[in-house]
Amino acid sequence: VLEVEIHSPRFSGGGWLAFPALKAAYKHVQLEIEFRPEVWDGILFLTGERDDLAGDFMALLIHQGFVEFRFDCGSGVGVVRSLETVILNQWNRITLYRHRWDAWIQLNSGKHVQGRSKGLFSRMTFREPVFIGGRGNTSGLQDKLPTDHGFKGCIRHLQINDYLYKFAPVPKGDAVKGFDIEECAADRCSKVPCQHGGKCLTSADSAVCLCPLGFTGDLCETRLDLQVPAFNGSSYLRYPGLGSSALSWLDLVIVLKPEDQSGIILYNGHRADGMGDFVALYFSDGHLEFAFDLGTGHATIRSSEPLSMGEWHEVRISRTGRLAVLQVDTNPSSQILSPGAFTQLYLPLNLYIGGVPNMDMVSPKVNIRTSFVGCIQKITINNRPLQILAEALAGVNVNNCPHPCVAKPCGDVAHCVPHYDAYKCVCDKHCEETNDMQTSGRLASFSGNTYLHYTDPDILSSATIKWCHNLKSWQSKVTSTSKNFIYSFYRILGNKLSINLRLRTNEPEGMILWTGRNDVKLTSSDFLAVGLKDGYLHLRYNLGSGESLIIFNETRVDDNNWHQIKATRNEQEGSITVDQGKTVSNRSPGKLKQLNTDTGLYIGGMEGMEIGTHYKYRRAFSGCVSELILNTDYRVKLAWSSDAVTHCGDIP
Structure with missing residues (x-):
């Protein structure tokens, strides 16, 4: 006998609730039920014409984790089975619709599954109570149902043909009988309003939200851009x-x-x-x-x-x-x-x-x-x-996961592919087209494990070939003078260089910019670099006949403020300026005047940095770089994203 008032009943596997027999349901039944199962088998809903299931009946149950709707209009049992399993210890929802001998069910947000009862009869007679959570006083289940186990878990919502049932006993509710049920502890979830489709999970003394993909927080209230799970x-x-x-x-x-x-x-x-x-x-x-x-x-x-x-x-x-x-x-x-x-x-x-x-x-x-x-x-x-x-x-x-890809260093259109603690940017055709827009390329954030690598000829040289007497000798003529070869190298390679950039960091050491030779055995080979040492900025380069190091020691730049840098090279003469201060200059030794490198341009770091830079740098740059301009006319497209702005602050 039902003696306590129940709002959300929990069934132990042997209990049940009984409601009055269905009326005006001989041809049409629409049912919605929300339940929180604890085991893979059990009867959720059962009603019919006779207490031994010999005549018409409907049964909704869980069998081996799948939801089954079994019904008989008098000439044979029809079975409709969900394609997905229920989720244990979480709230599930079933929507069921029967019209004459046809029926369909949907579990949670899964696919609709349809089925039909056997024979020609299409109407059903209901004289027995509606039993929820178990068999009640019904017998003969073994011949008609795959399980006779009662449901173990909680039910919090039952609606049949637009009528919302109350689980309390009459007159406050609709239950006429009941056995071995209690109030569901999972009803604590009513005080934990999980957002964005989050599911509430209860323990002995608490309730927590299990958040769906793309959300986090105590109530799943925070949207999350997942990169590395x-x-x-x-x-x-x-x-x-x-x-x-x-x-x-x-x-x-x-x-x-x-x-x-x-x-x-x-x-x-x-x-x-x-x-x-x-x-x-x-x-x-x-x-x-x-x-x-x-x-x-x-x-x-x-x-x-x-x-x-x-x-x-x-x-x-x-x-x-x-x-x-x-x-x-x-x-x-x-x-x-x-x-x-x-x-x-x-x-x-x-x-x-x-x-x-x-x-x-x-x-x-x-x-x-x-x-x-x-x-x-x-x-x-x-x-x-x-x-x-x-x-x-x-x-x-x-x-x-804590990883450089979380900061979206490849921007909003390129795809960041993690590689252990590093990453690479994969850009499709659409991404290449989008990268030409003015909204991209303004700001890049570096974590000390990330870098950008450019091999675009427009960045390295912008060479113009007028005429060459012998095409086979083109490679050698690129790195030498010839009366038969008229060329003009700007930006990185050649005789002249101009670099303008803004940066922000709180680290005193790091390699900011590098271009060099792939043959690391040539210790005196050409290179050019901008870096940090003890918080001070420097420009260093070698044109093949000796190294020049220019240090700007008036202003430390590791104060987490934005600083404007200008570095230039005109043949052997180099100079560097920070925040429009005085210009510091130096001259490289020897007679060679051109920079000839083949590694491309690295920003923020590089793979195998110590060996690749002949141990001139041991740490990558950690901070932000903005507005990298070469030769006053070419803006280098840096990776840009809203996350980079979050890490770096407003673009200066």
Whole structure:
């Protein structure tokens, strides 16, 4: 007997609520229900003509994680089954519509699924109560339903044919009977208004929001531009399952940075209860393990050494039939054979990265019951790069990993591709066209691990070739004088150079600009650089006959304020000015007057900086660069984004 007033009932698996029999529903039923399941099986809704289900009936239930609507108009049972599984311990929503013998259901925001009952009868008679959460006094379930288990979890909303049911007993509510129910603790979520589609999750004494992709904060109130995903142990990303694409072979490449020694990185299974085929990649006591089951026994392969935490690692997994190979970084690979004779793998459920929504879906042969903590920047499946964020069907509590790409150094149209702690910018045709607009190229932010590299001839030379007697000798004539070759080199290469830029930094050391020779064995080869030493700016260059170093020591520039820099070179004469102060000049030794480099122009740093600069620089620039202009007429297109403005302040 129902003795307590219930607003949002919780069912223990053996309880139920009863409401009066449906009226005026013989031809048409529209139902909405919101529920928070704790297990993969259970009856949500049941009603019919007789208490033994011998006549007409309708049943809405969860079976092996999928939602099923079973109904019989008197001439045969029809079954409509969702394409997706429910999400355990989170609020789910089912919309059901039946018109005569046709029906369709929708789980959450998934696809509509349609079905039809058997035979020609299309009307239904309802004489029995509407039971919620269990079977009530109904018998004969074994012949008509795949489960007779009661629902375990909470229900907070039930609406049938536009009537919103109240779960309290009559007269305050609509319940006429009930058994073994209590108030749902998850109703604490009514005080935690998660925004932007966030889902509320309760524990013994609290409620927290699980935020969807692209949002963060206590209430999911903050929009997040995800670049490199970070997982915190309650996070995951969900993708379409591998299905039959991994029948005979599976090749995985994952670049990750772990922060905890245990946790599931990747999981794809065959059944929602964890039984059957599966693949899993996870950390166990700091070691990486790959486990799989083809149906005749599982196999687990383990890295020989534990992985270092807080560092990037590349993991390669290859499975062909029963044979699996695991390699971490450049360490020797390990391999294993799965037992039995089966060689194929079928995985129809969703693929999860970074964790899973509920550990009950994980095979009991996987000995880890926690989710991954750390960052993942690259996943390749069967030689196809996975767009980690763009291809995700859904995600929960995914944040940004601390990485240079988060600052969007490639701008709003180019794509930042992470490479461990560095990155590269990938620009398609549309990006190239957009980069010509006036809105781009004004400001770049550098973290000490980032740089820009230019090889555009317009930046390096803007040479004009008038006439050349022997085309085969063009390369040598570019770096020498010839009566048969009229040329004019501006900007970086050649006889003259003019650099105007603004910068802002609070670091006393760093390489700001560099152009040199690719042959690092030539220690006296040509180069030109602008850099910082002890907070003071300098210009240094070598035209092939000796180095010149010009230091502007009147003004320190590591005060986090914007400073205007002008550096010039006219043959051997060089000069530098800061903030329109006095000009400091010097002259390079020897007789050579031209700068001949082939590395292109680097801004902010470069790969292999110490060797590439002959140990003249050991640290990259950290700060902001604005308005880089060469030869007074060419504005270099720096990477620009709103995030760069956030880091650097207003453009001067």
